[in-house]
Amino acid sequence: MKFAKMHGLGNNYIYVNLWDTLIEEKEFAPLAVAVSNVNTGIGSDGMITMGPSHIADARMRIFNEDGSEGENCGNGLRCVGKYLYEKGIVPKERLTVETKGGLMYLELHLNEAGDVVEEVTVDMGEPRLRREQLPVLGGAPDEQALLQPIEVGGEMFQFTGVSMGNPHAVIFVDDATKIDVAGIGPKLEHHPLFPERVNVEFVTAKNDRELDFRVWERGSGITMACGTGACAAVVAGVLTNRLQRGETVVVHLLGGDLSIRWGHDGHVYMRGPAAWICEGEWLGDGGSKRG
Ligand SMILES: N[C@H](CCC[C@H](N)C(=O)O)C(=O)O
Numbered sequence: 001m002k003f004a005k006m007h008g009l010g011n012n013y014i015y016v017n018l019w020d021t022l023i024e025e026k027e028f029a030p031l032a033v034a035v036s037n038v039n040t041g042i043g044s045d046g047m048i049t050m051g052p053s054h055i056a057d058a059r060m061r062i063f064n065e066d067g068s069e070g071e072n073c074g075n076g077l078r079c080v081g082k083y084l085y086e087k088g089i090v091p092k093e094r095l096t097v098e099t100k101g102g103l104m105y106l107e108l109h110l111n112e113a114g115d116v117v118e119e120v121t122v123d124m125g126e127p128r129l130r131r132e133q134l135p136v137l138g139g140a141p142d143e144q145a146l147l148q149p150i151e152v153g154g155e156m157f158q159f160t161g162v163s164m165g166n167p168h169a170v171i172f173v174d175d176a177t178k179i180d181v182a183g184i185g186p187k188l189e190h191h192p193l194f195p196e197r198v199n200v201e202f203v204t205a206k207n208d209r210e211l212d213f214r215v216w217e218r219g220s221g222i223t224m225a226c227g228t229g230a231c232a233a234v235v236a237g238v239l240t241n242r243l244q245r246g247e248t249v250v251v252h253l254l255g256g257d258l259s260i261r262w263g264h265d266g267h268v269y270m271r272g273p274a275a276w277i278c279e280g281e282w283l284g285d286g287g288s289k290r291g
Helices: 025-036 074-086 181-189 227-239
Strands: 002-008 011-017 046-051 058-064 094-099 102-110 117-123 148-152 155-163 167-172 199-207 210-217 248-253 256-262 268-273 275-281
Touching (some): 025 046, 025 058, 074 227, 155 227, 181 199, 181 210, 199 227, 210 227, 227 248
Parallel strands (some): 011 046
16 A cells, blocks of 8 residues: 655654545555554654545544544645645645545645645634533533633643543643643543543643644644644634634644634634655555565
8 A cells, every 4th residue: 555654743644545546445544553663664643635525525433543533634634635636636725624524624735836745724614612522521611711720630720621622621821832632641641521432632822823832632642733622722712702703823742833723704714734754555464465
């Protein structure tokens, strides 16, 4: 099976082109686990499939390192846009991608020659804020989880629940760059308040235009960046009066910066880079399929 490895600010995935490759859907999850393994596979934060859609230019699905499927992937969408344009599959500067979390609208920003996608802006749609939309327990299902208390390992935190199609628990802390993400993250990911687990973001508002950001991702653990998480963090920042609706916010992730704006139209816009790492052939179980 041919694959491409790409990253958005270091959040890297193995990209599989389903126009070229016939794989049964039941294979996606185990394949994601296999290719993600850095010792016996290729090594990545997960796997992303790209293929035909009845309602959009393409359909994207994202599988975490543990084989679980996420409903959306911001860094992945930017790489998908770059892949589809530069491979000539969807030679358009504006395109739509169907995800489990909804229809995403991409705008590609090209180099002078018009043959390389340097950055991508994605309209990530409206955030979903009702508990039942994450899902998260601990209060009225049709209300927001706004600064909701949660106890983890004897410590109390407050999270704000935001879904970008996938669930996020955003926690504002004094210094996100110093938080024990590996210690606290998994306990929150698997906390009983989150029936489908959760992505966990630790965020510090440096001012009303900049966030420091660290993430523990559902199904993948610490990653260098999380696009949907950055969107969730800005929405939570506005909801908790740390940020202004309609203003562009720079989110400083481990892997670099994303520009995020929760527009007055209700949609969240994300702008950032996408990059190739390599292309190759997956030989599967020890290469017995060689030749
Ligand atoms: N890294 C991705 C999010 C993956 C989400 C996945 N971990 C989930 O289970 O929701 C991003 O750039 O948005």
